[in-house]
Amino acid sequence: MKLINKSHVAKKMPVRLAVNTICKGLFFLATLIGLIVLAILFYRIFTQGIGHLNGDFLQNFASRKPEEAGIKAALIGSIWLMAVVAPVSLMLGVGTAIYLEEYARKNWITTFIKVNISNLAGVPSIVFGLLGLTVFVRALALDRSVLAAGLTMSLLVLPVIIVASQEAIRAVPRDLREASFGMGATKWQTIRKVVLPAAIPGILTGGILALSRAIGETAPLVVVGIPLFIAFLPQTVLDTFTVLPMQIYNWTSRPQEEFQQVAAAGIIVLLILLIFMNSIAVLIRNKFQKRY
Amino acid sequence: MNMTLTREKESPAIATGAVQPAASPEKVYETSYLNLWYGENHALKNINLDMHQNEVTAIIGPSGCGKSTYIKTLNRMIELVPDVKTTGQIKYRNRNILDQSYKVEDLRTQVGMVFQKPNPFPKSIYDNVVYGPRTHGIKNKKILDQIVEKSLKGAAIWNEVKDRLHENAYGLSGGQQQRLCIARCLAIEPDVILMDEPTSALDPISTLKIEELVQELKKDFSIIIVTHNMQQAARISDRTAFFLNGEVIEYADTNTIFSNPTDKRTEDYITGRFG
Amino acid sequence: MNMTLTREKESPAIATGAVQPAASPEKVYETSYLNLWYGENHALKNINLDMHQNEVTAIIGPSGCGKSTYIKTLNRMIELVPDVKTTGQIKYRNRNILDQSYKVEDLRTQVGMVFQKPNPFPKSIYDNVVYGPRTHGIKNKKILDQIVEKSLKGAAIWNEVKDRLHENAYGLSGGQQQRLCIARCLAIEPDVILMDEPTSALDPISTLKIEELVQELKKDFSIIIVTHNMQQAARISDRTAFFLNGEVIEYADTNTIFSNPTDKRTEDYITGRFG
Amino acid sequence: AGCGSDDAKTSGSEAKGSSQLQGEVITDGSSTVFPIMEAVAEEYMSAQPDVKVSVGSSGTGGGFKKFIAGETDLSNASRPVKEEESAMLDDKGIKYTELKLAFDGISIVVNKDNDFIDSLTVEELQKLWVDNGKVKMWSDIRPDWPKEEIKFYSPGTDSGTYDYFNEVILEEKPMVENATLSEDDNVLVQGVEGDKNAIGFFGFAYYAENKDKLKIISIDNGKGAVEPTHETIKSGEYAPLSRPLYTYVANKSVAEKEQVADYTQFVIENAGELSEEVGYISLPEEEYQKDLDKLKELKK
Amino acid sequence: MILEKKSKKKVDVEKIIPKLLFLMAAISVFTTIGIILTLIFETFIFFDRVSIVEFFTASKWLPFASVPSFGIMPLIVGTLKITLIAAVVAVPVGLATAIFLSEYASEKTRRIIKPILEVLAGIPTIVYGFFALTFVTPVLRELFPSLDMFNALSPGIVVGIMIMPMVASLSEDALVSVPKSIREGAYALGATKLETTIKVVLPAAISGIVASIVLGLSRAIGETMIVSVAGGSTPSMNMDVTSSIQTMTAYIVQVSSGDAGYGTTIYYSIYAVGMTLFVFTLVMNLLAQFISRRFREEY
Numbered sequence A: 001m002k003l004i005n006k007s008h009v010a011k012k013m014p015v016r017l018a019v020n021t022i023c024k025g026l027f028f029l030a031t032l033i034g035l036i037v038l039a040i041l042f043y044r045i046f047t048q049g050i051g052h053l054n055g056d057f058l059q060n061f062a063s064r065k066p067e068e069a070g071i072k073a074a075l076i077g078s079i080w081l082m083a084v085v086a087p088v089s090l091m092l093g094v095g096t097a098i099y100l101e102e103y104a105r106k107n108w109i110t111t112f113i114k115v116n117i118s119n120l121a122g123v124p125s126i127v128f129g130l131l132g133l134t135v136f137v138r139a140l141a142l143d144r145s146v147l148a149a150g151l152t153m154s155l156l157v158l159p160v161i162i163v164a165s166q167e168a169i170r171a172v173p174r175d176l177r178e179a180s181f182g183m184g185a186t187k188w189q190t191i192r193k194v195v196l197p198a199a200i201p202g203i204l205t206g207g208i209l210a211l212s213r214a215i216g217e218t219a220p221l222v223v224v225g226i227p228l229f230i231a232f233l234p235q236t237v238l239d240t241f242t243v244l245p246m247q248i249y250n251w252t253s254r255p256q257e258e259f260q261q262v263a264a265a266g267i268i269v270l271l272i273l274l275i276f277m278n279s280i281a282v283l284i285r286n287k288f289q290k291r292y
Numbered sequence B, C: 001m002n003m004t005l006t007r008e009k010e011s012p013a014i015a016t017g018a019v020q021p022a023a024s025p026e027k028v029y030e031t032s033y034l035n036l037w038y039g040e041n042h043a044l045k046n047i048n049l050d051m052h053q054n055e056v057t058a059i060i061g062p063s064g065c066g067k068s069t070y071i072k073t074l075n076r077m078i079e080l081v082p083d084v085k086t087t088g089q090i091k092y093r094n095r096n097i098l099d100q101s102y103k104v105e106d107l108r109t110q111v112g113m114v115f116q117k118p119n120p121f122p123k124s125i126y127d128n129v130v131y132g133p134r135t136h137g138i139k140n141k142k143i144l145d146q147i148v149e150k151s152l153k154g155a156a157i158w159n160e161v162k163d164r165l166h167e168n169a170y171g172l173s174g175g176q177q178q179r180l181c182i183a184r185c186l187a188i189e190p191d192v193i194l195m196d197e198p199t200s201a202l203d204p205i206s207t208l209k210i211e212e213l214v215q216e217l218k219k220d221f222s223i224i225i226v227t228h229n230m231q232q233a234a235r236i237s238d239r240t241a242f243f244l245n246g247e248v249i250e251y252a253d254t255n256t257i258f259s260n261p262t263d264k265r266t267e268d269y270i271t272g273r274f275g
Numbered sequence D: 001a002g003c004g005s006d007d008a009k010t011s012g013s014e015a016k017g018s019s020q021l022q023g024e025v026i027t028d029g030s031s032t033v034f035p036i037m038e039a040v041a042e043e044y045m046s047a048q049p050d051v052k053v054s055v056g057s058s059g060t061g062g063g064f065k066k067f068i069a070g071e072t073d074l075s076n077a078s079r080p081v082k083e084e085e086s087a088m089l090d091d092k093g094i095k096y097t098e099l100k101l102a103f104d105g106i107s108i109v110v111n112k113d114n115d116f117i118d119s120l121t122v123e124e125l126q127k128l129w130v131d132n133g134k135v136k137m138w139s140d141i142r143p144d145w146p147k148e149e150i151k152f153y154s155p156g157t158d159s160g161t162y163d164y165f166n167e168v169i170l171e172e173k174p175m176v177e178n179a180t181l182s183e184d185d186n187v188l189v190q191g192v193e194g195d196k197n198a199i200g201f202f203g204f205a206y207y208a209e210n211k212d213k214l215k216i217i218s219i220d221n222g223k224g225a226v227e228p229t230h231e232t233i234k235s236g237e238y239a240p241l242s243r244p245l246y247t248y249v250a251n252k253s254v255a256e257k258e259q260v261a262d263y264t265q266f267v268i269e270n271a272g273e274l275s276e277e278v279g280y281i282s283l284p285e286e287e288y289q290k291d292l293d294k295l296k297e298l299k300k
Numbered sequence E: 001m002i003l004e005k006k007s008k009k010k011v012d013v014e015k016i017i018p019k020l021l022f023l024m025a026a027i028s029v030f031t032t033i034g035i036i037l038t039l040i041f042e043t044f045i046f047f048d049r050v051s052i053v054e055f056f057t058a059s060k061w062l063p064f065a066s067v068p069s070f071g072i073m074p075l076i077v078g079t080l081k082i083t084l085i086a087a088v089v090a091v092p093v094g095l096a097t098a099i100f101l102s103e104y105a106s107e108k109t110r111r112i113i114k115p116i117l118e119v120l121a122g123i124p125t126i127v128y129g130f131f132a133l134t135f136v137t138p139v140l141r142e143l144f145p146s147l148d149m150f151n152a153l154s155p156g157i158v159v160g161i162m163i164m165p166m167v168a169s170l171s172e173d174a175l176v177s178v179p180k181s182i183r184e185g186a187y188a189l190g191a192t193k194l195e196t197t198i199k200v201v202l203p204a205a206i207s208g209i210v211a212s213i214v215l216g217l218s219r220a221i222g223e224t225m226i227v228s229v230a231g232g233s234t235p236s237m238n239m240d241v242t243s244s245i246q247t248m249t250a251y252i253v254q255v256s257s258g259d260a261g262y263g264t265t266i267y268y269s270i271y272a273v274g275m276t277l278f279v280f281t282l283v284m285n286l287l288a289q290f291i292s293r294r295f296r297e298e299y
């Protein structure tokens, strides 16, 4: 007894195949959308800003005169900010991830920490700004320093790093750990010598994505109140500074037309920095990616 | 069902050639009344087994019978699985290793392990071998070099890799990787080596090489090997334990097990009636 | 090496009881000069094999010899692996399936497959079974219900699950899951069923059940089964092909292969000299 | 206004001779005043490279918050200090001095294609912008104007410009509800430029830079229609829509920190020219003189 | 050759490390506590001056009027509009991209496209803001002439574009981690790629996909600059997407960079709005976790 009418099935086949092909096309189009937007964005910004982009632009401080305006303070400031955010957020993020993946027992505290982290990932950046202002700038009297802003930003991007690192640590094959334990290595030795090295590509990818977010954020820094114009560079993490996105935002709000082009040039610098960081991530990912 | 087995029951399926061990040498492991549960699942039931120095002990049995579970208990690797409970005793050189005061790191420094799938670290061949010694605090470069050479020679892979010690271990073939894992294990100069189906992921040639190696190694070490390949057990072991559903059905000289099993189920298994 | 095989070469290790197939029935698959490469790795070499209707064809051989690769080529599942290249021909019912104009979806509607590890969908038992028919456009609830009952009965699991059809399939034991996967495969009423070591992850009891089932199924279907268990091949198959290093060393009636192999390597393998 | 910088430099170094100062000067506050302060700081630091001047842009309110907390030396403002704020300053014992820097003229603009409006009276402006609960047509203001719905564009409610407009035109009555608000005056320019029935207001500089895209409206406050120009704003003729911009300096900082005193003097001496350069209108000379006198008092 | 070299230090490290790591993990909890503490005092002062009932029921948000009204609904409505439009853009496009990359594209294509999309996720939001105002809005106004210069539609779409890579990248991870064996099961039954993806792979990955969408939408809710620049700043209650709006975050930025006097009710209102926003995202996250636990198909 046959319950399935084979000719019926055969008749439907071409339609199913066609639907599959059409959807494949749609999925591809959707993927293109992102790429097209990126292309348009880049095209517009480059055509507007490329004229202003020269050595002077990188070496000058901000100025009221568009032709003399430069991005030095903001660029160096952003790099200083990253120099605080990167180690702090990576250390805390990876530490937390190791704790959650390797040490934490299944109890309510662990569950609470996990829920808490995924919730923090969704807290608006501006709320972190309010936190930074109250805790770092005021309570800890760090003033509007690189350190205060860096710590604020670190907390902001921490969840991203934690989640990425957790994934990376979880993906390290069990048998590598077993091999290490099997030779009498302790837990921490195993983590330090086997798990972390194997998880590094994933951790760094997450880290760089987090830093890309930190480098482009404006709102929390506005709230923290870091200054916009300075014509000197920070010497220590306790000095004040300014960053690229704030400088760019300020230029865009100037009445003079030329400042719009200066802003575009600033955006190009920011994008180059961003792409530079992303390509490091991709390089690391591709270089260290081991097939287990 | 159109299947009949023509062979008579009396003639054992596979005659074995393992040499009978001379008298009973010193005991390395003594397991008594070992029970183990995975949560609710009673995976090992009242295991009683003794293993001897400079012998190869094979553990055979169908899939899921508890072979891996048992061998992982011998170096307490089983603790990595959450929710495992054990009762009973396993004495290694006269000390009960299931006693929590027994440091696992100590135990595992004495008892090396080789796994089913070769699992080298994604590091250079050299770094793989010195991983254990370094972990145990040996820093001296010259000593480390000596350890590497000795271990790789011991694992019969020195000639193949001596010119590429600093290349990544992932560039080796499966069989080479497995021998590297054995070398890595030899590097900590263990007393006992546990092997869980060390050849099941390998091609015939590599398998043969490893089998020969095991025969070599037993001069210096005691070896416990899990295999689902009865022929392999017959070829290389001195004693064989047959596990079924978490119980030891029969444990005897390999010769005896394969030529004259006492239990009907052992016979059924080795004659290929199931498994 | 202290290993000697006492048995004489002439007596085959395992006598087989598979009934000799009556004459040669219609051919389902005809493979000629099939070569397959994974990138640079030449995994199948000049394979020539015919498979017949209402028979069980077993494919045996040591690990890595290309068994899985070959069976996956029969329903073009191999295409999911990137960088695979094939030459030669596989005719299914007289049409070359390696021809790109042959739609894989059509082929796979005719040729079902059961995998090594049971792989039910994370859905209810019912949804697992009707997945195929629904995909093929059958919407009628009554017909679907009938299909579910018939397939589950066909896979000898109906009684165990008939009261919990809407529970998640992951609640079943390994053996039950594997029979569910067979039921899922039966539900599309295929012509041929491919099985890649369908019992290697199962316990002895479940294995026996599935072996009995295969014997039942061959009345209605043609079955091609990969196994690393020679006894299993001997018990259930009509013809056996012995693969080694990507080549077919010997292909003949199961009886002949096990009692009177022509090739030395076949004999070595089935007498357990390697693998 | 291109030659301002050279003069600024000379006056800076003249004011303090050749003595080199160092230390920090921290200023924050209004984003409207920011461009002036930025220009001053830029010039000052080329004369005194060892003094570190930082200029923030946290808004007038945000600036006062920091000023009250004692975190800044100068606080820029686009409105006079509020009662709450001065009360808190008193509480903290912070004495301060108000200095005027420049004028900002608020310009009323419509779309380039609007051919029926040239000038509005203050009353008409109020009638336009104050909410009456109904949709407003041009014809509601003057019957001969078209019967089309008006689109309103205004700076954000928390800006000094809105605040001033609210005070002098709306007289604290609520603004039309469907007005489109934006924080960024450039964005308003785009809005009015793209919308045929638009009317909007924003800082004079934004009109001055976009003259060819917008149409300016003259305002009649009873003495005839006046178009906002550089001159009419400076002379006070363009009334009531021009407002002064301020900076507040902490007396203690001037007395105790030499660099702050020096910087403040530099601010007053150069505010006129530099504010012109960035698009504002300088005050009459007497005003700056008054500020300088106040400063002299403080330094004693 | 191997000496027993068990120093005391080794034992100590094993005990100290977990404690140290726990402290690091606790920082995330302290952050949350810090946020709540930061917000709560000023929020209390605010509710001392404005009744909490008015805050949640009044239909107007006019903090600067001479008779101010603090009804947060218009800000919530504005936030929801943006989030909804962003979701309509980001979820289908992001999911389709994820499916294309994980199921259809070759390994090489994936390796190229994924990082490019990640660049899209890292572009500063101001850049997007001006992209919305100077490109998307004019294009949309060509299509719908009735669209205002500032509207919810344009920034909503651009926020959607901004979060799309996040949805795509994380969903793709979820899809890829569905075991191959499950896919093979479907293919072997003659299912097409599409049928396999929709009926087997997507349901199996649903919890990861929901998580990615929630993360994306949380960012949409928290997004500030794009809306400030291209959405205007007019709090309004209506459901119209063609006119100017204000969101909760945009209000906080407006006030914290604006003119409001320190100590005024307006000043404290940003904390009340911040608190609302915090609770808002908290509820949404908890809801999402509940949903993804409900629908998770264990494999």
Ligand SMILES: Nc1ncnc2c1ncn2[C@@H]1O[C@H](COP(=O)(O)OP(=O)(O)OP(=O)(O)O)[C@@H](O)[C@H]1O
Residues within 6 Å of the ligand: B038, B041, B043, B061, B062, B063, B064, B065, B066, B067, B068, B069, B070, B081, B228
């Ligand atoms: N981590 C685990 N959690 C729960 N049950 C487990 C776990 N590991 C194994 N088991 C169960 O314990 C029993 C013994 O498993 P074990 O892995 O020891 O079998 P085995 O003899 O090694 O089989 P194989 O030949 O397949 O490796 C099986 O029933 C298995 O399902």
Ligand SMILES: Nc1ncnc2c1ncn2[C@@H]1O[C@H](COP(=O)(O)OP(=O)(O)OP(=O)(O)O)[C@@H](O)[C@H]1O
Residues within 6 Å of the ligand: C038, C041, C043, C061, C062, C063, C064, C065, C066, C067, C068, C069, C070, C081, C228
């Ligand atoms: N995806 C792949 N890419 C590259 N090489 C592969 C791939 N899959 C299998 N091979 C190689 O092809 C050869 C045949 O593999 P195959 O899986 O067919 O063996 P098998 O006979 O099924 O072995 P087993 O009994 O272990 O399943 C092996 O050498 C294997 O390493």
Ligand SMILES: [Mg+2]
Residues within 6 Å of the ligand: B067, B068, B069
């Ligand atoms: Mg096992």
Ligand SMILES: [Mg+2]
Residues within 6 Å of the ligand: C067, C068, C069
């Ligand atoms: Mg296989």
Ligand SMILES: O=P([O-])([O-])[O-]
Residues within 6 Å of the ligand: D029, D030, D031, D032, D033, D058, D059, D060, D061, D077, D078, D158, D159, D160, D161, E257, E258, E259
């Ligand atoms: O920043 P303002 O206070 O001048 O609007």
